[in-house]
Amino acid sequence: xxxxxxxxxxxxxxxxxxxxxxxxxxxxxxxxxxxxxxxxxxxxxxxxxxxxxxxxxxxxxxxxxxxxxxxxxxxxxxxxxxxxxxxxxxxxxxxxxxxxxxxxxxxxxxxxxxxxxxxxxxxxxxxxxxxxxxxxxxxxxxxxxxxxxxxxxxxxxxxxxxxxxxxxxxxxxxxxxxxxxxxxxxxxxxxxxxxxxxxxxxxxxxxxxxxxxxxxxxxxxxxxxxxxxxxxxxxxxxxxxxxxxxxxxxxxxxxxxxxxxxxx
Amino acid sequence: xxxxxxxxxxxxxxxxxxxxxxxxxxxxxxxxxxxxxxxxxxxxxxxxxxxxxxxxxxxxxxxxxxxxxxxxxxxxxxxxxxxxxxxxxxxxxxxxxxxxxxxxxxxxxxxxxxxxxxxxxxxxxxxxxxxxxxxxxxxxxxxxxxxxxxxxxxxxxxxxxxxxxxxxxxxxxxxxxxxxxxxxxxxxxxxxxxxxxxxxxxxxxxxxxxxxxxxxxxxxxxxxxxxxxxxxxxxxxxxxxxxxxxxxxxxxxxxxxxxxxxxx
Numbered sequence: 001x002x003x004x005x006x007x008x009x010x011x012x013x014x015x016x017x018x019x020x021x022x023x024x025x026x027x028x029x030x031x032x033x034x035x036x037x038x039x040x041x042x043x044x045x046x047x048x049x050x051x052x053x054x055x056x057x058x059x060x061x062x063x064x065x066x067x068x069x070x071x072x073x074x075x076x077x078x079x080x081x082x083x084x085x086x087x088x089x090x091x092x093x094x095x096x097x098x099x100x101x102x103x104x105x106x107x108x109x110x111x112x113x114x115x116x117x118x119x120x121x122x123x124x125x126x127x128x129x130x131x132x133x134x135x136x137x138x139x140x141x142x143x144x145x146x147x148x149x150x151x152x153x154x155x156x157x158x159x160x161x162x163x164x165x166x167x168x169x170x171x172x173x174x175x176x177x178x179x180x181x182x183x184x185x186x187x188x189x190x191x192x193x194x195x196x197x198x199x200x201x202x203x204x205x206x207x208x209x210x211x212x213x214x215x216x217x218x219x220x221x222x223x224x225x226x227x228x229x230x231x232x233x234x235x236x237x238x239x240x241x242x243x244x245x246x247x248x249x250x251x252x253x254x255x256x257x258x259x260x261x262x263x264x
Numbered sequence: 265x266x267x268x269x270x271x272x273x274x275x276x277x278x279x280x281x282x283x284x285x286x287x288x289x290x291x292x293x294x295x296x297x298x299x300x301x302x303x304x305x306x307x308x309x310x311x312x313x314x315x316x317x318x319x320x321x322x323x324x325x326x327x328x329x330x331x332x333x334x335x336x337x338x339x340x341x342x343x344x345x346x347x348x349x350x351x352x353x354x355x356x357x358x359x360x361x362x363x364x365x366x367x368x369x370x371x372x373x374x375x376x377x378x379x380x381x382x383x384x385x386x387x388x389x390x391x392x393x394x395x396x397x398x399x400x401x402x403x404x405x406x407x408x409x410x411x412x413x414x415x416x417x418x419x420x421x422x423x424x425x426x427x428x429x430x431x432x433x434x435x436x437x438x439x440x441x442x443x444x445x446x447x448x449x450x451x452x453x454x455x456x457x458x459x460x461x462x463x464x465x466x467x468x469x470x471x472x473x474x475x476x477x478x479x480x481x482x483x484x485x486x487x488x489x490x491x492x493x494x495x496x497x498x499x500x501x502x503x504x505x506x507x508x509x510x511x512x513x514x515x516x517x518x519x520x521x522x523x524x525x526x527x528x
Contacts, residue, residue, distance in 0.1 A: 001396060097483045132265055134491040216480040219361045228399040 002223035005030035005232075006214070007066030009057035012040035012152050012240070013248050014185030015072030018095070018207035020253055025211050026218070029225050030232035032064045034262070037240030041148040042075040043117025043183070050119060054080045056264045058088070060237070067223050070214060071095065072207060074116055074183045078123040091217050095184060096120075098213050099206030100129040103180050104137065106202045110177030113201075114141040115169070117148065117183050126182055140176060144168045144186075151185040154248050157192065165192045172197060180204045188252065237262045266487035269294035269496075270478070271330030273321035276304035276416050276502075277509060278449030279336030280516050282359070282471035287517065289475050290482070293489050294496035296328045298526070301504030305412040306339040307381025307447070314383060318344045320528045322352070324501070331487050334478060335359065336471060338380055338447050342387040355481050359448060360384075362477050363470025364393040367444050368401060370466045374441030377465075378405040379433070381412065381447050390446055404440060408432045408450075415449040418512050421456065429456045436461060444468045452516065501526040 006022070008015050012035045019031055034057050036042075042050050054076040061069055068091045071077045071084070077094030085092040103112050114126040120143075127139040146164050155161045172179065179197060181187055184207045194203060218224045225232075236259045238245040246259040270286070272279050276299045283295055298321050300306075306314050318340040325333055332355045335341045335348070341358030349356040367376050378390040385407040394401050410428050419425045436443065443461060445451055448471045458467060482488045489496075500523045502509040510523045 091484075093484070097486075098480075101479070101483055132490070133488055136492070212476075213480045213484065215365070216362075216477045217484060219365055220355075220357070220477065220481060222361075224397055226399070227397055 001226060002067045003225050003229060004065055004067040005032045007061030007064060007069045008033045008072045009054070009061060009069065009076065010035050010073040010184060011042040011075065012037040012148070012185070013245060014148070014151065014183060014188070015207070016249055016252050017184050017187040017205065018070060018072040018210055021205075021208040021211040022214065023253065026215060028227040028229070028232075031234040032061060032066055033234070033236045034060055035236070035238045035240070035245065036264070037152065037238050037245060039239065040152055041117065042073065043119050043143070043145060043148060045119065047079050047119065050075060050079045054084070058084055060262070060264060062088075066090070068093070068214070068217070070210065072184050072210070074120045074206060078120045078125045091221055093210060093213055093217065095206040095210045096125055096182070097129055098209035099180050099182060099204055100126055101133065102209040103178050103204045104130060104133055106204060107137070107178035111138040111140050111175060113172050113176035113179040114139060114182045115144045115147075115179065115186065116141065118143040118145055120182055126180060140172070142171065147189060148183065148185045151188045154244065156188050161189060162192050162195075165189055166196045169193065169196045176201060178202045178204060180206060182206055234258065235260065239264055265490060266331045267489045267493060268329055268331040269296045271325030271328060271333045272297045272336045273318070273325060273333065273340065274299050274337040274448060275306040275339065276301040276412070276449070276504070277512050278412070278415065278447060278452070279471070280513055281448050281451040281469065282334060282336040282474055284517055285469075285472040285475040286478065290479060292491040292493070292496075295498040296325060296330055297498070297500040298324050299500070299502045299504070299509065300528070301416065301502050301509060303503065304416055305381065306337065307383050307407070307409060307412060309383065311343050311383065314339060314343045318348070322348055324526070324528060330354070332357070332478070332481065334474065336448050336474070338384045338470060342384045342389045355485055357474060357477055357481065359470040359474045360389055360446070361393055362473035363444050363446060363468055364390055365397065366473040367442050367468045368394060368397055370468060371401070371442035375402040375404050375439060377436050377440035377443040378403060378446045379408045379411075379443065379450065380405065382407040382409055384446055390444060404436070406435065411453060412447065412449045415452045418508065420452050425453060426456050426459075429453055430460045433457065433460045440465060442466045442468060444470060446470055498522065499524065503528055
């Protein structure tokens, strides 16, 4: 038993898709979230810069005395997960292995598509992880640079969003049977993405898959929060403006959230 | 990546229910299994004796150079899981927390029933783990001492099996909405148990739930076996007679198995 909060970090609001799934599966756990919206998107940045920013977010969460850290950002996971997991004495989860593993289970034939940020695609990490599990798996990856700015601007279902998504995904049409949403921002565009590819394509939400892993690791390390502790004090921090973050978070999570600005 | 086998231990053949689920979910992993049929059942034994036997099985698996140990026996998990997990530098999984956690997720109202061996019920561990996760959960436990001998004798669907199961479960009828099969032998009696309680009762197979956790921990510790290594050399050891073990294992797993006798 460990009643401390779980810490989530992301380049911005994308990690909220992981928090939403956590609220559904593990509603008694408490959340501390830090989104680095002032410096989002991470995708086009250099690896060393992403690494440094990610460590700043990790140290912030450590000061908040979290019991587990979830790197709810594919780009940061690609660059820094293994190193942070090694360095910390609390469990540290990334979103890439849960997504890769779920895609392999879902995809019995055909090609697995991966959409992600430039850095995640350039790191080739999804293909590597998928093929380390199954060398015969076919993987087709593509960066979708306009998606994170769309989501950070709360353009989720607009005609602009539809146009951009259709345009970005045209090379995947008819080519993939499973598509990994390899950036935690992308599930916010899920209905539009599903429409663009058709109902027969299975979408894998790397963040949602990650929550199943959180649940197992809370059990394994015996650090669940008691269900009798009453209301939690979730706190969301952003390095950017409080107002747009709050609006998007409340719409997405369908609950009131407390958001504070923080300078790192 | 770690291509060594996963070690399973059980008091006898019950742990095969966990192996069957592993073969389904993670067919590329290799298995070393040790069943202590010569000293089964563990349920009526003293805790110190069970602890000592379990350590003997663990040491046997360590000599086989396994990458993970699954205590595929509720009784041994109840007595020795935490201690063994602390002592070893490879991951050690038990079957109780996965079962307790799955039951809580499945059981939205009503009472959770637990059937297990005498020792597991006396340890009160299922009730403790369930109520540590949710103090308001109602739990009703009962030992079913005749079940393990029935299974070890391969009496799975016989009229004797039916009579014994109906008789043992009569206090649960109409009282529980979820029933944890808190002994890895019991899923072999699943159809008879389901018949005895009716289709509206959700049966939780603690061993099958455990396999989902195995999958997550293989990812988390990055010790999956490559899927391109071809046929595995599963090996099953029993401290008892090879013939009945082989017969039951082949029927249950629906594949040819290699069984060797071993004295501990």
